Amino acid sequence: MVQIGFEPKIAFLCPLCSKEVEMVYERGRDLWVSEHSGCLNFTVIRDLPRFAGRGMGGPLVFIVLESDFSIKETIEDLRRLGRDEPDQAKRQKLEAGIKRLESRLGFSERSFQGVIDAFRSGAFGVRVVSGRDIYAVLWKLGPKFMGTANIDDPAKYPEAVIATADVEEASKFIDYWLHYWEERDLA
Secondary structure, eight states: OOOTTOOOEEEEEOTTTOOEEEEEEETTTTEEEEEOTTSOEEEEESSOOOBTTBOOOOOEEEEEEEOHHHHHHHHHHHHHHHHHOOOHHHHHHHHHHHHHHHHTTTHHHHHHHHHHHHHHHTSOEEEEEEETTEEEEEEEETTEEEEEEEESOTTSOOSEEEEESOHHHHHHHHHHHHTHHHHHHHO
8 A cells, every 4th residue: 555645766876976866656657767867877677578488587777878879869859859849948948958968978988887887786787778769688687697689679579688697798798789870880
């Protein structure tokens, strides 16, 4: 039973800046939102992907790493919306959002080692956003690092799967999906 006014929260220290992070549950969207700007973003995944039909536990707090490609994609979408927006106040909000996103370019690269250190501990998983509907998730389960990557539909069979005890191999998996579109451009 939930009391009136009860707001579920998760609080922890950011592994990068050591400041408190509060995550609040949004009922209508069935989503946990982090209140921690200017540093890492976080999300909660309640049911981790399944391997060979077996559940892998959960829920777990994931550090969200956004690729530069994903950020640029979002910026272009906001610019397109801004060009068509007749309301000056809304257009200014869109422009402020664009500037905030532009400041995040390169952040995943700069924070990569700190994220890997937090991931190695098993306290956090990592969710990589490569681009629209392309992402990878990795987490520690006992001595192993487990992960999947999906393109387009998260319910379909994953594009890639990893299960390893080697943190370097797991970090290469993260790095690959973080630079997924850059690799496509080079080929």
